[in-house]
Amino acid sequence: MNDVLLWIIGLLILLNIILTIFKSKKNNSDSDVYSKEDHVKYNDDIKKKIDDEVEKLRNNFTNSLSTVTTNVGVNKGIIESKSTEILTAHQKLVDNLTGSKRSGIAGELLLENLFKNSGLVYDKQWVKNQSIEKDGTTLSVEFAIKHPSGLVMPVDSHWTKTLYEDLLKLRDQPTSPEIDKKKEDLFKAIIKSYKDKSIEVNKKYIDSPISSGFACVYIPSESLYLEITTHINSEKELWISKVQSSTKVTFMGPSTFSAYCSAILLGFNSIEVDQKAKNFLKHVESLNSLIEKLRTDTETHENNMKRVYNSAQSVSTSAEKIKIKMERVEEELNSIEKKN
Numbered sequence: 001m002n003d004v005l006l007w008i009i010g011l012l013i014l015l016n017i018i019l020t021i022f023k024s025k026k027n028n029s030d031s032d033v034y035s036k037e038d039h040v041k042y043n044d045d046i047k048k049k050i051d052d053e054v055e056k057l058r059n060n061f062t063n064s065l066s067t068v069t070t071n072v073g074v075n076k077g078i079i080e081s082k083s084t085e086i087l088t089a090h091q092k093l094v095d096n097l098t099g100s101k102r103s104g105i106a107g108e109l110l111l112e113n114l115f116k117n118s119g120l121v122y123d124k125q126w127v128k129n130q131s132i133e134k135d136g137t138t139l140s141v142e143f144a145i146k147h148p149s150g151l152v153m154p155v156d157s158h159w160t161k162t163l164y165e166d167l168l169k170l171r172d173q174p175t176s177p178e179i180d181k182k183k184e185d186l187f188k189a190i191i192k193s194y195k196d197k198s199i200e201v202n203k204k205y206i207d208s209p210i211s212s213g214f215a216c217v218y219i220p221s222e223s224l225y226l227e228i229t230t231h232i233n234s235e236k237e238l239w240i241s242k243v244q245s246s247t248k249v250t251f252m253g254p255s256t257f258s259a260y261c262s263a264i265l266l267g268f269n270s271i272e273v274d275q276k277a278k279n280f281l282k283h284v285e286s287l288n289s290l291i292e293k294l295r296t297d298t299e300t301h302e303n304n305m306k307r308v309y310n311s312a313q314s315v316s317t318s319a320e321k322i323k324i325k326m327e328r329v330e331e332e333l334n335s336i337e338k339k340n
Contacts, residue, residue: 118261225253
């Protein structure tokens with residue numbers, strides 16, 4: 001906009017100069033006759049004025065162009081910076097809504113929901129995102145089932161949702177060598193991801209004295225769990241059995257884990273009932289001890305009462321004997337008095 005105004009002002013100035021020249025020339029032609037020298041001088045003056053105006057316009061245009069270029073550079077930097085920020089924010093949003101991050105969060109929510117509906121008591125029989133302390137040792141877990149003894153069975157959720165969805169899409173496409181190769185690569189990536197997860201869980205939990213000695217990886221997809229647990233490796237062995245034996249980590253799907261929690265709950269209830277029975281037996285034993293002590297005390301008291309009774313009987317007999325003796329003595333005294 002500034003450049004256009006400058007060009008318009010410059011053209012107006014040139015037009016004004018030319019009109020002035022023609023007007024002056026007309027007036028002079030009406031009054032005087034120019035000499036050759038005057039004509040040359042006049043042309044030089046006009047040329048100088050035009051050159052000065054053109055130079056002024058060129059300087060103004062150069063300064064304006066420099067300012068515009070600077071502003072464009074600054075604005076370009078600002079725009080690029082804002083664009084980077086927008087792309088970064090967008091990528092964070094995409095990561096939160098799709099892909100592995102979303103799958104990880106969804107898997108944890110599904111696992112938490114399963115725990116909440118399992119019947120297990122939170123903070124007593126299962127925990128989430130806690131650091132458990134026992135005998136001076138601390139173990140931080142995402143999820144865990146707590147045994148009454150204080151040991152815990154760690155549980156982590158892992159869901160390769162994006163890879164598995166891509167695999168399912170490829171399976172819907174017509175078969176070809178290229179498609180088959182992609183399907184094989186995707187499944188290998190899924191298997192590798194779960195193997196890496198089992199190794200990670202092993203390092204995090206298994207060696208801790210608080211751990212039960214084995215851990216669980218929860219797979220939120222029932223179909224994916226079935227494929228992983230039935231996979232046969234190149235050595236014609238069940239892949240999951242080899243991983244479990246080497247890492248002490250087992251995999252469970254929704255139905256399997258739900259059944260496991262039900263069994264755990266039944267076991268915990270049995271332990272609780274046994275504990276209550278043991279406490280009751282302790283009370284019964286204590287009551288029996290009290291009854292036995294009461295019986296002993298009663299026998300002792302009875303024996304004491306018998307001794308007192310016997311002693312009283314003895315005193316009574318002695319008193320009776322003394323009375324008889326006294327009566328005889330009295331009779332003897334009376335007899336003596338009568339003789340006298």
